[in-house]
Every structure is written in C-alpha cells, then in structure tokens.
Amino acid sequence: MLLHADTLSVARGPRTVLSDVSFTAKAGEALLVVGPNGAGKTTLIRTIAGFIAPAAGSITLKGDDGDRDITEQCHYVGHLTGVKANLSAAENLAFWATYLDGGDGSAIRDRVDEALLHFGLSALADYPAGLMSAGQKRRLGLARLSVATRPVWLLDEPTVSLDAASTELLSGLIRRHLAGGGLVIAATHLPLGLEDPAYLRLGRTAGHAAPEAKP
Amino acid sequence: MSGFLSLLKRDLTLAVREGAALGTALGFYLVVVAMLPLGLGPDLKLLSRIAPGILWIALLLAALLSLPRLLEADHEDGSLEVMATAPLPLELAVAAKALAHWISTGIPLALAAPVLGLMLNLDIALAPALIATMLAGTPAISFLGSIGAALTLKARRGGLLIALLVLPLYIPTLIFGISALGFAGLGQDGFAASFLILSAISVASVAAAPIAAAAALRLQMS
Numbered sequence: 001m002l003l004h005a006d007t008l009s010v011a012r013g014p015r016t017v018l019s020d021v022s023f024t025a026k027a028g029e030a031l032l033v034v035g036p037n038g039a040g041k042t043t044l045i046r047t048i049a050g051f052i053a054p055a056a057g058s059i060t061l062k063g064d065d066g067d068r069d070i071t072e073q074c075h076y077v078g079h080l081t082g083v084k085a086n087l088s089a090a091e092n093l094a095f096w097a098t099y100l101d102g103g104d105g106s107a108i109r110d111r112v113d114e115a116l117l118h119f120g121l122s123a124l125a126d127y128p129a130g131l132m133s134a135g136q137k138r139r140l141g142l143a144r145l146s147v148a149t150r151p152v153w154l155l156d157e158p159t160v161s162l163d164a165a166s167t168e169l170l171s172g173l174i175r176r177h178l179a180g181g182g183l184v185i186a187a188t189h190l191p192l193g194l195e196d197p198a199y200l201r202l203g204r205t206a207g208h209a210a211p212e213a214k215p
Numbered sequence: 216m217s218g219f220l221s222l223l224k225r226d227l228t229l230a231v232r233e234g235a236a237l238g239t240a241l242g243f244y245l246v247v248v249a250m251l252p253l254g255l256g257p258d259l260k261l262l263s264r265i266a267p268g269i270l271w272i273a274l275l276l277a278a279l280l281s282l283p284r285l286l287e288a289d290h291e292d293g294s295l296e297v298m299a300t301a302p303l304p305l306e307l308a309v310a311a312k313a314l315a316h317w318i319s320t321g322i323p324l325a326l327a328a329p330v331l332g333l334m335l336n337l338d339i340a341l342a343p344a345l346i347a348t349m350l351a352g353t354p355a356i357s358f359l360g361s362i363g364a365a366l367t368l369k370a371r372r373g374g375l376l377i378a379l380l381v382l383p384l385y386i387p388t389l390i391f392g393i394s395a396l397g398f399a400g401l402g403q404d405g406f407a408a409s410f411l412i413l414s415a416i417s418v419a420s421v422a423a424a425p426i427a428a429a430a431a432l433r434l435q436m437s
C-alpha cells in the first residue's frame with residue numbers, strides 16, 4: 001500500500017498554509033511530519049483525512065480496496081479525544097468499535113477488553129470517562145486505534161499529555177500496526193521510539209518539503 | 216445499519232444520563248404555559264380558545280432550547296470528526312442524532328401537552344387529537360432543527376442564531392398543527408386533511424433535513 005501526495009497546496013482562508021508538498025508514505029513505514037508551530041502539520045493531517053479539500057494537487061492511496069476513499073480507510077486521531085464524559089471507558093470503546101467497524105457483540109467485547117488491557121485501563125473499564133485524568137482520556141482515545149481495523153493511521157500530536165510509559169505503549173501499537181503492513185502518518189515532536197521513520201519537514205516557507213533522512 | 220443503531224443508542228443513553236436537557240425543556244414548557252394565564256387574565260373562554268396555539272408555540276420554544284446541544288457536544292469532544300471517518304454516511308449520522316433528539320425531547324413534550332392544557336381550560340376530549348398532532352409534528356422540529364444546529368456549530372452563543380434560522384421553518388408545522396386542532400375542537404371535518412399535511416411536512420423534513428445538515432457539517436469541519 002502506498003499513499004502518495006502530489007504537489008499539494010492547501011489554503012486556510014486567505015493564507016496558503018501548504019504549497020507544493022509532495023511525499024510518499026509506504027506500508028510498514030512511519031512518516032513523521034515535523035515542523036515548527038504553524039507550519040501546517042494539522043492542516044496536512046486533516047487534508048489527508050479528507051476534512052479539508054486541497055486547493056491544488058492530489059492525494060492517492062494505491063493498493064487499497066478501491067471502492068472506499070481515504071477517509072473511510074483511516075483512523076483519525078486529532079487534538080480532541082472523541083471520548084464521551086458520561087459513558088464508561090468500555091462503553092466509549094464499544095461504541096467506536098461498532099460504529100467504525102461493526103461486528104457482533106461478543107467480538108466487540110473481546111476487542112474492547114484487549115484494547116483496555118493494552119493501554120492499562122482495565123481497572124477503569126466501568127469508570128465514567130469524565131472522571132479520568134487528561135492522560136487517561138488520551139489513552140482511551142488512542143485505544144480506538146486497536147478496536148477498529150483501518151490500514152491508514154493519521155495521528156496528530158498523539159503523545160500530548162501522555163507519560164513516558166504510555167508513549168511507549170503507543171509506539172508499541174504503532175510498531176505492531178506497521179509490522180502488519182499498515183501505514184502511519186503522524187505529526188509529532190517526538191521520534192515515537194520508531195526505528196528509522198521517514199521524515200516530512202514542513203517549514204514556514206514550506207517550499208519543496210520532501211521526505212529526507214533524519215539529521 | 217449497526218452504526219445507525221449504535222449511535223441512536225449512545226445518544227439516548229447520554230440523554231438519560233445527562234437528563235438536564237429534557238428537564239430544562241419540560242420546565243420551560245411548564246413555566247411559559249403557566250405564565251400566560253397570569254398575563255391574559257382568568258377568562259376561561261378566551262384561554263380555552265387560544266390553548267392549542269399557546270401549547271404549540273410553547274412547545275416549539277421548549278424544543279428549540281435543547282437544539283444547540285444536538286451537535287455541539289460531539290463537536291466539542293472531537294466525536295464528529297471520528298464519525299466522519301466511519302462507513303455510515305454523515306447524513307445518516309445526523310438523522311440518528313435528530314431521531315434521538317425527537318425521542319428524548321419531542322415525545323415527552325408532546326405527552327406533557329394535555330396536562331399543561333388543563334391549566335388553559337383545554338377540553339379534555341381534545342387530548343388524543345392534541346397528542347396525535349404533536350407526535351406527528353415534532354419530528355419536523357428535531358430534523359429541521361438539525362440544520363440550524365449544524366450551521367451554527369462554530370458560532371459563539373449559537374442558540375439565538377438557531378432560533379432565527381429555524382423558527383421560520385417551523386411555520387408550516389405550526390399552521391397545520393393548530394388548524395388540525397381547530398377542526399377537532401369544532402367537531403368539523405378537515406382534521407384528517409390537516410393532520411395528513413402535518414405528517415407530510417414531518418416526512419419531508421426527515422428525508423431532506425439530514426442531507427442539508429450533513430452538508431453544513433462538512434463545511435464546518437473544513
């Protein structure tokens with residue numbers, strides 16, 4: 001599987017945030033989007049997810065099941081967690097598992113239990129998410145990644161408010177996804193503990209940013 | 216379909232657990248209806264004549280009160296963006312949410328109407344017709360309201376803006392709801408015709424409003 005962006009330009013209001021951005025992300029390889037604040041990392045992730053229409057250029061996903069567009073084949077993890085305060089951790093995940101993937105009750109329960117276990121939230125399964133700490137909510141939001149199967153993961157600053165141990169859990173999950181032939185594009189300031197990820201550098205002058213080796 | 220049902224179930228669960236929305240709507244309904252006789256004086260004939268109109272208008276305002284939360288909560292915690300990546304089209308997601316709003320707000324308000332009607336000296340024999348017209352008319356309120364909720368998603372203090380946007384859309388529902396009750400009250404033929412038009416307005420809203428609301432949501436998300 002190959003996600004290819006070709007001379008992508010994105011405007012937000014009167015300002016062109018991204019201009020002529022081209023990159024290729026390969027299955028099994030993480031692409032980390034780095035750059036200073038305001039460089040357009042979030043805009044890029046949201047454009048790939050299909051929330052923002054690019055002003056010019058195109059994004060194509062090759063080697064997928066052709067019927068569905070990228071939006072339906074991606075997990076989008078943004079700045080907000082997508083967690084409902086008045087539902088318990090297990091209810092939150094069970095909803096997303098059903099909503100994003102479908103399946104019967106017992107299969108969903110197994111997937112939810114496994115995801116809660118992986119993120120160390122088993123003890124909080126029946127605890128209202130509204131009473132959790134910011135980091136626990138974040139973990140619950142990330143647990144969504146493992147209850148529904150999607151080939152493309154789009155992560156926008158996934159490590160915000162996570163402690164070191166939780167960051168390690170996340171990178172474990174990402175490594176497993178990559179090993180299974182998945183594709184990860186993450187906007188981050190941390191290397192996420194991945195081996196040899198590709199980098200996409202965005203700058204204010206975001207001219208001809210292309211994947212280049214880690215300095 | 217499992218996505219539609221799971222979203223409906225989640226929204227109803229949240230409506231029960233949060234509770235405040237229904238309590239506020241019912242309380243508002245009660246207060247408005249209770250205050251009007253105080254303003255108009257104890258003329259029972261006048262009150263019973265204008266009771267259907269008062270009950271309908273107060274119901275519209277009470278339902279309007281809970282509309283801003285229809286999509287706002289999911290926008291604030293990021294759920295809407297995740298929903299946009301689901302196999303279920305956004306149109307059906309909005310429909311599920313509007314349906315949940317109707318079940319959790321529209322139906323209780325419709326059922327409370329005859330009780331409040333007693334305060335306005337409304338003929339108790341009209342209660343079945345009152346409940347029937349309100350149950351037939353309130354889906355239009357929830358579904359048309361979803362358009363307003365989607366359009367004002369990012370507006371600060373969008374509540375008043377929603378009222379300006381959607382109250383005009385409620386006029387047909389109001390006209391035929393009240394005319395159906397008028398015919399029922401006078402014992403004349405014509406109830407069926409008004410009732411059917413009222414139902415047709417609701418059916419058309421259920422079919423068309425989610426498309427408009429989803430388009431507005433996509434615009435808000437970009």
